[in-house]
Amino acid sequence: MFPLKAGSLVPRQFAVRAFQAAVLAATFSGTLYAQPAKSITVLVLDGKTGQPVMPSNLLVRVDHLDAVHNEWLQLNDDGTGKVTLPAAASFLAIQATYESSTEIYVNCDAAMEKNISTLHWYSTADILTSGVAMPNECYKGKFAEATHVDTKPGQFIIFVRKNNWHEMPPE
Numbered sequence: 001m002f003p004l005k006a007g008s009l010v011p012r013q014f015a016v017r018a019f020q021a022a023v024l025a026a027t028f029s030g031t032l033y034a035q036p037a038k039s040i041t042v043l044v045l046d047g048k049t050g051q052p053v054m055p056s057n058l059l060v061r062v063d064h065l066d067a068v069h070n071e072w073l074q075l076n077d078d079g080t081g082k083v084t085l086p087a088a089a090s091f092l093a094i095q096a097t098y099e100s101s102t103e104i105y106v107n108c109d110a111a112m113e114k115n116i117s118t119l120h121w122y123s124t125a126d127i128l129t130s131g132v133a134m135p136n137e138c139y140k141g142k143f144a145e146a147t148h149v150d151t152k153p154g155q156f157i158i159f160v161r162k163n164n165w166h167e168m169p170p171e
Contacts, residue, residue: 038089040127040156042081044096047108047138047159050147054079055096055105055160062089064121083156091121096160105160108138122156133157 044053058081059068074082085092096105110118122132131151136159139147149157 037087038085038124038128040083040085040092040124040154042083042094043155043157044079044081044105045147045149045157045159047111047136047147047161050149052079053096053105053160055081055098056101057097058083059095059097059104061093061119062086062124063091085124089124092124092127092156093119093121094156094158095119096158098162103163106138106163107134108136108159108161109134111137111161127156128154131155131157134159 042058044055044058045051046053055075057070058073058075060070060073060083061068062085072084072086074084076082083092083094095107097103098105104117106116107120109120110116120134122134126132131153132155133149133151134157136147138159138161147159151157
């Protein structure tokens with residue numbers, strides 16, 4: 001051990017103030033860099049009529065991952081959902097379910113594809129700034145005008161339809 005010089009000891013009052021300053025700086029730096037969560041309103045509409053659909057549940061996925069995060073979802077009585085995403089989430093995909101969550105609606109943005117269960121990802125920044133309505137490829141012609149909607153910032157509109165008889169899984 002090395003002997004300490006009497007003048008090299010830091011006075012206790014100075015050490016306490018340095019500790020308080022460090023705690024204060026850590027507290028404020030955390031609040032400066034913490035980003036708030038992103039809140040998105042989800043509206044589920046019928047791809048043929050444009051009328052609201054009451055889903056059993058919504059399956060929320062982010063950032064091209066398969067994990068479903070329903071803990072971020074609050075499903076309202078009117079069928080709308082409020083999804084509170086972490087600040088780091090960049091992309092969002094949502095599917096709606098029916099018949100007590102045993103069946104998944106076909107998202108109309110994938111209705112013309114060979115694999116109708118394909119997930120399409122939407123930018124959370126676009127949803128928050130101007131709102132996004134997924135393309136409706138379920139029905140064409142006269143139904144296209146009936147399903148036209150204007151979006152609001154923070155609103156994500158998904159068009160859905162039920163599975164056809166030949167799309168239903170075998171029992």
